[in-house]
Amino acid sequence: MRNIALKLMYNGTAYHGWQVQKTVSSVCETMEKGLSNVCGGNVKLVGCGRTDAGVHAERYIANFHTESRIPVERLPFAINTHTPEDIVVREALEVAEDFNAILSCQKKEYTYRIYNSRIKNPFYVNRAYFYPKHLDEEVMDRAARAFEGTHDFRAVRSVGTETKTTVRTVHYCRVSRSGDLLELKVCADGFLYNMVRAITGTVLYAAEGKLTPEDIPEILASGDRSLAGPTVPPGGLYMTRLWYEDERLNE
Template sequence: MNIAVVLSYDGTAYNGWQVQKNGPSIQESMETAIQRLLGQKTHVSGVGRTDSGVHARRYVASFKADCTIPMDRLPYALNSFLPPDIAVSGAVQVPDAFDARFDCTKKEYAYYIFPSTLRNPFHARYAYRYNYPLDIARMQEGAQRFVGRQDFAAVRSQGTPVKSTVRTIFWCEVEPVDDLIRIRVCGDGFLYNMVRAIAGTLTYVGGGKLTPDDVSAILRAGDREQAGPTLPACGLFMNRLWYEHTPELARFRLDT
């Protein structure tokens, strides 16, 4: 059977989702847990390749295996074999053709910035500390320049070659959340380090190094050097997911 699981994880100790030769990964932990539980080797496919140190509030993965454990009990069984920084919260049988990555219609990432000259140990693993004041209104104005279908070559790092750097961003919002600034970006797909580069560009806008109009010009130029820096992975979360054609996943409220 084809099984989809909903999970979340703290990515601090991992080299991202995908299995790596030089360190632990979320995918490897999941495959090991399934093998220990079911006695079967299986490939676990994930909704996206989160990078080293990136977290996920919501993440969907799928695998094919013979499983007699009821789906409502499978999360408890898997969690007993997973480390404490990875947790499965739901499981459901899906059609054989389901793929966690390709059946996802849109994704939202959230990036957290802690604007402070003093450290806060409770934000150290989950937000990027920025030493200078940031104008949230200016950042929000700049964020709107990322919305739409356009070429995002200016805000991506070199990685696996892609056929096109054109993507659709449905929304990009900057808002205060307690003592943090949260940047939420939702799109139909993302380039390597794209959200972290968007966040870095918006910190430059909020700090006065760039104007909102500069964002549009940078995107038109497609020049990575003109945009802001790629911010550290610690502040990035896969935040919400949409599976609009997979009713089996609807009850898990992945989009809230």
């Protein structure tokens, strides 16, 4: 029995997130069907984390166990012929027996993209949040940095998946601009349900003058979701980087 790790990327617009669900299409279910056709028998994938409906992944790691002897270098092409065009396997690697895509992951980076222009761009539909009023990226960056460190992040999560603790460590949270495109990048040891989208909404509130960057520590300390900004739409969110002990998975 081999343990195979897959490096994936996907456009999540057509899917209700990564996780298999009973009545709607998910990335994991779609991948498992393709893998079963390639490897024979039922294949169960373990993903590096949940992504919500409509969220994308430029980098994603999943693993599965199989008795199939297909060489790893041939697996991406074989799998990609059995999956839709909006999901792509970039590489397959044989990994240690005890490797688990989610439990072995040390930290993750998400990027939220905002198209900040008076005129819409059709190529960013469902791929960036259109915001027509000019945003001050310096104010946004100051607000974003207020989320760095170890905190209880209850104030920026939606009620959903239960967790043992709502304390997380954010290694960095920064905002940058390139032309009309703004990016909020946040790296943490783990994320709560809708946490990045709520952080982004709070950073936008700071840019709109509805709160100041200096208010954010107090908002976090309160644990009160109503004091933070809104949960922004999913189409602007991407999983963009992952860290593992196996360096091959970080490339």
